[in-house]
Amino acid sequence: MSLLSATPHQPTVTEREARQVAEAAREQDWRKPSFAKELFLGRFRLDLIHPHPMPSDEAAQRGEEFLAKLRDFCETKIDSARIEREAQIPDEVINGLKELGALGMKIDTKYGGLGLTQVYYNKALALVGSASPAIGALLSAHQSIGVPQPLKIFGTQEQKDAFLPRCARTDITAFLLTEPDVGSDPARLATTAVPDGDDYVLDGVKLWTTNGVVADLLVVMARVPKSEGHKGGITAFVVEAASEGVTVEHRNAFMGLRGLENGVTRFHGVRVPAANRIGPEGAGLKIALTTLNTGRLSLPAMCVGAGKWCLKIAREWSAAREQWGKPVAFHEAVGAKISFIAATTFALEAVLDLSSQMADEDRNDIRIEAALAKLYGSEMACLMADELVQIRGGRGFETAESLAARGERAVPAEQILRDLRINRIFEGSTEIMHLLIAREAVDAHLKVAGDLIDPDKSLSDKAKAGAGAGVFYAKWLPKLVAGPGQLPNSYSEFKREVDLSGHLRYVERTARKLARSTFYAMSRWQGRMETKQGFLGRIVDIGAELFAMSAACVRAELLRTTEDHGREAYQLADVFCRQSRIRVEELFGRLWNNTDDLDHTVVKGVLSGTYEWLEHGVVDPSGEGPWIADATPGPSRHKNVHRPIR
Numbered sequence: 001m002s003l004l005s006a007t008p009h010q011p012t013v014t015e016r017e018a019r020q021v022a023e024a025a026r027e028q029d030w031r032k033p034s035f036a037k038e039l040f041l042g043r044f045r046l047d048l049i050h051p052h053p054m055p056s057d058e059a060a061q062r063g064e065e066f067l068a069k070l071r072d073f074c075e076t077k078i079d080s081a082r083i084e085r086e087a088q089i090p091d092e093v094i095n096g097l098k099e100l101g102a103l104g105m106k107i108d109t110k111y112g113g114l115g116l117t118q119v120y121y122n123k124a125l126a127l128v129g130s131a132s133p134a135i136g137a138l139l140s141a142h143q144s145i146g147v148p149q150p151l152k153i154f155g156t157q158e159q160k161d162a163f164l165p166r167c168a169r170t171d172i173t174a175f176l177l178t179e180p181d182v183g184s185d186p187a188r189l190a191t192t193a194v195p196d197g198d199d200y201v202l203d204g205v206k207l208w209t210t211n212g213v214v215a216d217l218l219v220v221m222a223r224v225p226k227s228e229g230h231k232g233g234i235t236a237f238v239v240e241a242a243s244e245g246v247t248v249e250h251r252n253a254f255m256g257l258r259g260l261e262n263g264v265t266r267f268h269g270v271r272v273p274a275a276n277r278i279g280p281e282g283a284g285l286k287i288a289l290t291t292l293n294t295g296r297l298s299l300p301a302m303c304v305g306a307g308k309w310c311l312k313i314a315r316e317w318s319a320a321r322e323q324w325g326k327p328v329a330f331h332e333a334v335g336a337k338i339s340f341i342a343a344t345t346f347a348l349e350a351v352l353d354l355s356s357q358m359a360d361e362d363r364n365d366i367r368i369e370a371a372l373a374k375l376y377g378s379e380m381a382c383l384m385a386d387e388l389v390q391i392r393g394g395r396g397f398e399t400a401e402s403l404a405a406r407g408e409r410a411v412p413a414e415q416i417l418r419d420l421r422i423n424r425i426f427e428g429s430t431e432i433m434h435l436l437i438a439r440e441a442v443d444a445h446l447k448v449a450g451d452l453i454d455p456d457k458s459l460s461d462k463a464k465a466g467a468g469a470g471v472f473y474a475k476w477l478p479k480l481v482a483g484p485g486q487l488p489n490s491y492s493e494f495k496r497e498v499d500l501s502g503h504l505r506y507v508e509r510t511a512r513k514l515a516r517s518t519f520y521a522m523s524r525w526q527g528r529m530e531t532k533q534g535f536l537g538r539i540v541d542i543g544a545e546l547f548a549m550s551a552a553c554v555r556a557e558l559l560r561t562t563e564d565h566g567r568e569a570y571q572l573a574d575v576f577c578r579q580s581r582i583r584v585e586e587l588f589g590r591l592w593n594n595t596d597d598l599d600h601t602v603v604k605g606v607l608s609g610t611y612e613w614l615e616h617g618v619v620d621p622s623g624e625g626p627w628i629a630d631a632t633p634g635p636s637r638h639k640n641v642h643r644p645i646r
Helices: 015-025 035-040 057-077 080-086 091-100 118-131 133-145 148-154 157-169 284-295 298-320 332-361 367-392 400-405 413-424 430-441 443-453 459-480 501-531 533-562 566-592 596-608
Strands: 173-176 192-196 199-210 217-224 233-240 246-251 262-273
Touching: 035 367, 035 430, 035 501, 035 533, 057 091, 057 118, 080 400, 091 133, 118 133, 118 298, 118 332, 133 148, 133 173, 133 199, 133 284, 133 298, 133 413, 148 157, 148 233, 148 284, 157 217, 173 199, 199 217, 199 233, 217 262, 217 284, 233 262, 233 284, 284 367, 298 332, 298 367, 298 413, 332 367, 332 533, 332 566, 367 413, 367 430, 367 533, 430 443, 430 533, 443 459, 443 501, 459 501, 501 533, 501 566, 533 566, 533 596
Parallel strands: 173 217, 192 217
Antiparallel strands: 192 199, 199 262, 217 233, 246 262
8 A cells, every 4th residue: 555645744644544534533323314315325305304494483583683783784894895905804894793793693692692593694604705705704714613613512611611702702713624735634634732731732834724814712633642641633622822832924815715814823832721622632533524514504605695696796787788689688698697597596595594404403414415515505606606707708807996997887706706716625625525425425335335345354244244235235225216206296295386396206216316326336346436536426416416406496385385486486496406407417427428537547647747748838937846835843933924803
């Protein structure tokens, strides 16, 4: 087994060891039902999401009251163009948000927070993110993955009492996991936390610390060495950003989110009280992943906000702009793009609200639903923004500042495209999300047949696994042959002036087809299944489309019974499902008809230099320097650019 590259201060781990670390961090059991997990197993459990769950009247009233205040603040206090121009959120804006209580949206009222539900927290992020995506990112990083969320789930009462009141009103927080040479492979984490009496001593460097430049409190993931009395392993700590030895060495700049306070943070001999450790030693990754189960919902929230804005601009511009005697909206090539934006925005909001309400009720395990929402939302929002730029034509490529300078409406279409692009990377890239969701989707198979494909298992273990797998599949496979999706009257309660019942029958049939495809692939590739990332990605993408179709139909029925837009909601759900079905059929075709093997051959050729001649004829404008910055522990040689906001 080849070793992964490592600098001298980093752990050297094999590929298998890295997988074992990631596997140990995941939640092993399913104690509550999961709509998406059942979907990947070929079981369409509509009863888990329909009727659509609803917030309590008290929660809705509290949420709506805050949204009204936040909207007024966004309209009167936030100058998005200034943030883009100066690449910084003004201190007075952040202080205004503190006074409004926006730092404590998800924190319980007994700690000074607003106690909003996940549903209304996401609505608030969509609203403030539409005013300034950089502010949305600041609030999200603080509450979704910063100190409040892990303490809410894993913190002691003493930790909650000490830190949550600060987080609710005054202190900005950040989450520090990534390192210059460590991204989604935490087994190689190099930052250490060495026990010393009643303290731990932190040394290491963290990269892309969103909020780190202005943060007061940090959640830091560090490796505790195994020793007598110490289990060791990757562990989570709350660290005071003003502690001696903490240096923000650099404020990073990006293609989008130009107001983002994201930096490089170095720890050198930083003493952290053992009382600030979150959970036991070795539980850091589990804490991080569990935090992200609901924390990931903040990104699709801002994607929904972006979709709503794209739809507004597309509608207004396409009605005003005429070509060949009629508004451009009525030219089919443009109209198709507008229809895609409208239908997809409806579906994304359906996915987000459904997942969020399920998170609030805590009846279901939503780890897959939240991951699908993040994956699907980030991908589709980028497509919608790209289509808006295309609809706007040259004006879509022109900056808002330039448009205003020559007397036109300052529409930041190119900015939204740049700002949204990071969401396909934030909190788990699309590629990592595919693998994470795929692992959960095949969990049932691995539990009954995993030992069969594990090269380290004995023949007796494999024999036991084979017997267990035989029993499981004898019961499971026959259920994938037929179901309600083949009965013409199934889901008739969704049959109105616009008929959505056919789409739900399609979802039920296709879920069974998806499960059969997964089983066939496992039978075919067995232990090599995990290397078939192209196949697994398409399986997950099909599941995401089926989840979105289900959510869209359920939301349409909810709006029909509770609001004035039921008929229009049914129309949007119908169009979305028809568009989605086309994508699903294409993905199924690509499961088995693709260039995955050929791509691998080309990749080997590219890396070996076989095609280097193809690069001739250009110059490389890149600067000098290493691909990955040196992160050797030690004292900082940089000025500290940390600037807490008061």
